[in-house]
Amino acid sequence: MAIIETRALAKTYGKIQAVRGIDLNIEKGEIFGLLGPNGAGKTTTIGMLCTIVRPSSGSASIAGHDIVREPAEVRRNVGIVFQDPTLDTILTGRENLKLHALLYGVPSDIREKRIKELLELVDLKDRAKDITRTYSGGMRRRLELARGLLHRPAVLFLDEPTLGLDPQTRARIWDYIRKMAQKEQTTIVLTTHYMEEAEQVCDRVGIIDHGRIIALGSPEDLKESMGGHMVILRMKEAPLDRIRALPYVSEATQNDDIVEITMEEAHLHLPDLLLNIRNVECVETRAPTLNDVFIKLTGRDIREEEIEDSGGWVESVARYRQRGH
Ligand SMILES: Nc1ncnc2c1ncn2[C@@H]1O[C@H](COP(=O)(O)OP(=O)(O)O)[C@@H](O)[C@H]1O
Ligand SMILES: [Mg+2]
Numbered sequence: 001m002a003i004i005e006t007r008a009l010a011k012t013y014g015k016i017q018a019v020r021g022i023d024l025n026i027e028k029g030e031i032f033g034l035l036g037p038n039g040a041g042k043t044t045t046i047g048m049l050c051t052i053v054r055p056s057s058g059s060a061s062i063a064g065h066d067i068v069r070e071p072a073e074v075r076r077n078v079g080i081v082f083q084d085p086t087l088d089t090i091l092t093g094r095e096n097l098k099l100h101a102l103l104y105g106v107p108s109d110i111r112e113k114r115i116k117e118l119l120e121l122v123d124l125k126d127r128a129k130d131i132t133r134t135y136s137g138g139m140r141r142r143l144e145l146a147r148g149l150l151h152r153p154a155v156l157f158l159d160e161p162t163l164g165l166d167p168q169t170r171a172r173i174w175d176y177i178r179k180m181a182q183k184e185q186t187t188i189v190l191t192t193h194y195m196e197e198a199e200q201v202c203d204r205v206g207i208i209d210h211g212r213i214i215a216l217g218s219p220e221d222l223k224e225s226m227g228g229h230m231v232i233l234r235m236k237e238a239p240l241d242r243i244r245a246l247p248y249v250s251e252a253t254q255n256d257d258i259v260e261i262t263m264e265e266a267h268l269h270l271p272d273l274l275l276n277i278r279n280v281e282c283v284e285t286r287a288p289t290l291n292d293v294f295i296k297l298t299g300r301d302i303r304e305e306e307i308e309d310s311g312g313w314v315e316s317v318a319r320y321r322q323r324g325h
Helices: 042-049 071-077 093-103 108-121 137-149 167-184 195-201 219-224 240-245 266-276 290-298 304-309 313-322
Strands: 004-013 016-026 031-035 057-062 078-081 155-159 187-192 204-209 212-217 229-235 249-255 258-263 280-286
Touching: 004 042, 016 042, 016 057, 016 204, 016 212, 031 042, 031 167, 031 195, 042 057, 042 155, 042 187, 057 071, 071 078, 078 137, 093 108, 093 137, 108 137, 108 167, 137 155, 137 167, 155 167, 167 187, 167 195, 187 195, 195 219, 195 290, 204 219, 204 290, 212 219, 212 290, 219 290, 229 266, 240 249, 240 258, 240 266, 258 266, 266 280
Parallel strands: 031 187, 031 204, 078 155, 155 187
Antiparallel strands: 004 016, 004 057, 204 212, 229 258, 229 280, 249 258
């Protein structure tokens, strides 16, 4: 039996269908990512699974316990790290962990040992006696991760655990998460809208849009489903029909003077492609990403809304650069 099972799990808020019937089986020890744009229903899905949000219909169980009928058992089996930090900032790092251990009834004979282990795991041993108000964003997030693991939950939910953190800190946090998952055999369900992270960290990814899972599989399988490499041409007035008719081309789209072509074995067919079309100013090839998968399925870029919504220009510039401009 899968450790997490959902059947037609759904949540509506008035007229808003936040989650529209999700069916998932997640196995013990898996790192599973819910990837989707803002408002896709990621947080609501996690909220239902950790018994904070009551489903409108459908069902789900964690470690065999129904999320509606047996919420206490479910809570014993899950740890949560939320999008917004929930640490008590007037306590020290160690006190925050101790408070949580008491709340969750971690037995006193193992409490101190476990707190020590976790502080070491997230590299906060030296700062354990400082109040967390003095911690950097990355340190707080790491302390939250440690706290989420304190009662040895079978399942750890991480809602956008690296949102707003700088790239180095993000990379370190993912290192910790992977280490923890391996060491503790923890099942991890995380949400993110950083595609690169989902690709690198997750065993399997569910791409979620408008409350539905629209694609499910390992990052490799999802990218392979694109049917080849991406070839990007810069040119005016591209003969799209002629390009699409070429036997090795699976898809071609145009945006201003940028033509994106998905094709099999780009390294073999690129010379022929360039013989068939003239006026190409610039050529670039790359492997498909999960964002390409998202675009293929929805016609939208997963990052569009984010760039508009995000107030932070540093973030926007970083995203913009990652798109290869
Ligand atoms: N408590 C709530 N009341 C009303 N609408 C909500 C509430 N929580 C979420 N929503 C709506 O449900 C949809 C999904 O939200 P959410 O699960 O937070 O998405 P995500 O985490 O993927 O950004 C959005 O349209 C959001 O506005
Ligand atoms: Mg969210």
